[in-house]
Amino acid sequence: RKEVEQDPGPFNVPEGATVAFNCTYSNSASQSFFWYRQDCRKEPKLLMSVYSSGNEDGRFTAQLNRASQYISLLIRDSKLSDSATYLCVVNVGYGQNFVFGPGTRLSVLP
Amino acid sequence: ETGVTQTPRHLVMGMTNKKSLKCEQHLGHNAMYWYKQSAKKPLELMFVYSLEERVENNSVPSRFSPECPNSSHLFLHLHTLQPEDSALYLCASSRGAGDYNEQFFGPGTRLTVL
Numbered sequence: 356r357k358e359v360e361q362d363p364g365p366f367n368v369p370e371g372a373t374v375a376f377n378c379t380y381s382n383s384a385s386q387s388f389f390w391y392r393q394d395c396r397k398e399p400k401l402l403m404s405v406y407s408s409g410n411e412d413g414r415f416t417a418q419l420n421r422a423s424q425y426i427s428l429l430i431r432d433s434k435l436s437d438s439a440t441y442l443c444v445v446n447v448g449y450g451q452n453f454v455f456g457p458g459t460r461l462s463v464l465p
Numbered sequence: 466e467t468g469v470t471q472t473p474r475h476l477v478m479g480m481t482n483k484k485s486l487k488c489e490q491h492l493g494h495n496a497m498y499w500y501k502q503s504a505k506k507p508l509e510l511m512f513v514y515s516l517e518e519r520v521e522n523n524s525v526p527s528r529f530s531p532e533c534p535n536s537s538h539l540f541l542h543l544h545t546l547q548p549e550d551s552a553l554y555l556c557a558s559s560r561g562a563g564d565y566n567e568q569f570f571g572p573g574t575r576l577t578v579l
Contacts, residue, residue, distance in 0.1 A: 359507075389567060389568075397572070398555055398570040398571060398572050398573050399508070399555075399570050400570070401567050401568070401569065404567055442507075442508070452510065452513075452521060452523075453498075453510060453568065454510070455500075455507045455508040455509075455510075456507060457506070457507045458507070
């Protein structure tokens, strides 16, 4: 089993839709979790850190379920500018060993 | 607007060349990282430095040699690379060495090995 897995996608949704992505991790000792977005041929940019039971930032909500070892990202009222690849990142609990998932591609259509 | 810069942005080299990638962070961070991103594959962590000491080396071939002269600069020295080493090489930094520190990435160096 891979350390971090994500919905394969791609997700094609109309503007204004709500979309959710899931990410699962295999190491139960993982301590910290992040969502990044990466535009085509650009570097990843931090979208949200996910602490304890989750957090919200405007249209974006991240949830953490430690018992089931997954995190989710919910995007409400999708905008064209939300089109990107969303990367789930897990620190697997020993130092700075950050493991990136393969990413889920989102295309928001007009 | 990024606090992490990388040079060069693009590099084409032959298998017998020696080149170096440079990363500089202007954020006052204490930890720096090298990642490799190949097409259709997740980002792979290569090296981690915390307070200029290497703390992680994820079984990277010796043809990649990192150097961290101070907390603001990180280099990746390249020699006798293979075509499969062609990828986007990303540098990142974080405030500290703990689990909860968010990473900030530079724009990357797109490397092509002929």
